[in-house]
Amino acid sequence: MKIERVILRRLRMDLVRPFTTSLGTERDREFIVVEIQNDAGISGWAESVTCADPYYNEETVKTNWHIMEEFLIPILQREQLEHPDDVSRLFSHIRRNNMAKAALEGAIWDLYAKENKMSLASALGGVKKEIEVGVSIGIQDSTDDLLGKVEQGLSDGYRRIKIKIKPGWDVEVVRSVRKEFPSIPLMVDANSAYTLKDIDHLARLDEFSLMMIEQPLAHDDVIDHATLQARMQTPICLDESIHSLEDARKAIQLGSAKIINMKIGRVGGLTEAKKIHDLCESHGVPMWCGGMLESGIGRAHNIAITSLSNFTLPGDTAASSNYWFADIITPEVTVNKGIIRVPEDVGIGYHPDLKKMKTVTLEEKEFTFDRTFQI
Numbered sequence: 001m002k003i004e005r006v007i008l009r010r011l012r013m014d015l016v017r018p019f020t021t022s023l024g025t026e027r028d029r030e031f032i033v034v035e036i037q038n039d040a041g042i043s044g045w046a047e048s049v050t051c052a053d054p055y056y057n058e059e060t061v062k063t064n065w066h067i068m069e070e071f072l073i074p075i076l077q078r079e080q081l082e083h084p085d086d087v088s089r090l091f092s093h094i095r096r097n098n099m100a101k102a103a104l105e106g107a108i109w110d111l112y113a114k115e116n117k118m119s120l121a122s123a124l125g126g127v128k129k130e131i132e133v134g135v136s137i138g139i140q141d142s143t144d145d146l147l148g149k150v151e152q153g154l155s156d157g158y159r160r161i162k163i164k165i166k167p168g169w170d171v172e173v174v175r176s177v178r179k180e181f182p183s184i185p186l187m188v189d190a191n192s193a194y195t196l197k198d199i200d201h202l203a204r205l206d207e208f209s210l211m212m213i214e215q216p217l218a219h220d221d222v223i224d225h226a227t228l229q230a231r232m233q234t235p236i237c238l239d240e241s242i243h244s245l246e247d248a249r250k251a252i253q254l255g256s257a258k259i260i261n262m263k264i265g266r267v268g269g270l271t272e273a274k275k276i277h278d279l280c281e282s283h284g285v286p287m288w289c290g291g292m293l294e295s296g297i298g299r300a301h302n303i304a305i306t307s308l309s310n311f312t313l314p315g316d317t318a319a320s321s322n323y324w325f326a327d328i329i330t331p332e333v334t335v336n337k338g339i340i341r342v343p344e345d346v347g348i349g350y351h352p353d354l355k356k357m358k359t360v361t362l363e364e365k366e367f368t369f370d371r372t373f374q375i
């Protein structure tokens, strides 16, 4: 692969509605779109899914830009790539900063798939032609508002409903949803809002036949989650705690979770995501693809990884219109009866809309790779 230039664009887009979790409220989304061009002028695309604030994890848009500019792009300038799998190895001596790494690696994967005239899904070993998706509903002002949102999600056809919980907005809220919708596929996500002191309280969620409880305890924990899982019937799903294949191995070995949420950015890219997928599959641990309120570019990557065989549960990849007044890809991601068709076109299978992107771009920088000056 011959990379000629990397272009970073920092964008900001308003969300169609605020999204509240135990971590806070997002009203808009600032993010970096990465374009990597080869010597034939073909572009690969990806986005950094980090938030502007270091609340979900330690990264921010600013730290991602810094790490890419000062450390990761210079590595790509120096080294020759044979395959996208090389990228995670070349980045491995830089600790964490997984979302920055994943953004560059993802654009290289898209470029590789385009160079080889295949879809990103098939380049990754995907087998599914369509994927099932659910919707993630933030914390609302009232239970009635939440019931309305659940109703909307169901009538939009989503295959499962995820609701965010936090102390004071949990057992009784779930009871109300269950009373109104006794048999829908329902799950909750706590974004690390609890500790083991809450073990008895959390165990009360067992009475609602939830598909799972996502990340109830600390973002960096796999030990206490094992204690909680031993106490609860409801499967625990880990999100924030899984940054790597090693984390997944330890969580499975300890029995910290029965389900794993995959976010490509959180684990440092598609190569690591595939390894975690294979490990989970070999241990019979089902997976689904999480979301980070991505634009269509990140959403396209999520669709591609979800086409792998062990993504057996509906993910958080809702339609573009669930997030954006207008997305930056054509066509936008649409969901029909809770199903997204995996694109068969080359690469990510959606076209970044440069004109639309320009209207929401705050900053842009180009890095050219002049290999004739390399030593």
Ligand SMILES: O=C(O)CCC(=O)C1=CC=C[C@@H](O)[C@@H]1C(=O)O
Pocket: 021, 023, 056, 135, 136, 189, 191, 239, 290, 291, 292, 293, 294, 316, 317, 318
């Ligand atoms: O619809 C989506 O993209 C999923 C939204 C969502 O649940 C999340 C987005 C961003 C950070 C987290 O709060 C989070 C999650 O924990 O899965």
Ligand SMILES: [Mg+2]
Pocket: 189, 191, 214, 215, 239, 240, 290
């Ligand atoms: Mg989560």
